[in-house]
Amino acid sequence: MAKPQGAGSIWNPNSWHWEEKNYTTIARQLIEQKIKAIKVESGDIILTNIELKSISGDAQVNIRKGKQVLVYDFDIEVEWRGSNESDEAEGTYKIKDLNSLDNDFELIHINSRSKTKISDKCKDMVKRDMHMKLKESFKTLMQEIGQFESDPEKLKKDQEARKHAEEQIKQAKEQNGELKERIFQEQKLKEMKMKQEFTQVSSQ
Incomplete structure (x- = not known):
């Protein structure tokens, strides 16, 4: 499969020489959009991601011989909220090692701020359902970041x-x-x- 076409800087004739271009800001924006767009449901409980508490890491597009190679690696802390008609729960979890090599990141430190009737159920939903939906959403992350360079x-x-x-x-x-x-x-x-x-x- 051919690598996507990339455009080097003006000083780089025909995009031939090795060049690194910082795409961290764009990658972070896409990651935040994807995470906040996800909603999971189980029974009468609806669980959503309401905020990115922190995100560390970077993304860059390497240009060589007119082709692009995208590399990224991020760790993210997410705040979640679950609720039904009578109760609610809130907490955090961390996405560990979201990278460009594979889509095999981990969800760790899944916590609830307080003990409620649905807090344990919500943590199970994060571990199972949220993890699955995040994996599905992040499948296209590399392509979407790359489109900014090869547009x-x-x-x-x-x-x-x-x-x-x-x-x-x-x-x-x-x-x-x-x-x-x-x-x-x-x-x-x-x-x-x-x-x-x-x-x-x-x-x-």
Whole structure:
């Protein structure tokens, strides 16, 4: 399977040289959207993720020979809430080692802030149902992050910017060449004038 096309920076002609581009902010935004969008139900209990308490790690796209390689690794702490008509429970859990190599992350430290009638049931739902839905959602994370780099509109704009930069460099070289030629001609005229003056002085 061919690797997605990637666009290097302006200094990187044809995206040929190795280049690392930071995609941590975009990855974190996508991860947060995915986590907050998940809802699980069991019996009369509805459980949702209400907040990301913390997220650590980074994501980067490596460009080489016009191709992109995405690498990311994150640890995340999530706050959850479960409720039914008569009770509710809240707590946290951690997503350990969400990475680009596989989708085999762990859910650890599944806690409830207080003991209620449904708190234990909610923790079981996090461990089983939430874990399964997170795995399903994160299957497309790599592709979605990569789309920001290989987006056709982005590639088109990059090509236009690269072409504009190349034209500016060409113009600068031409102008520099014209300047050198003008300086050379001016220097040549000065030397000719000095020779004439020297000849006149010598003949007197």
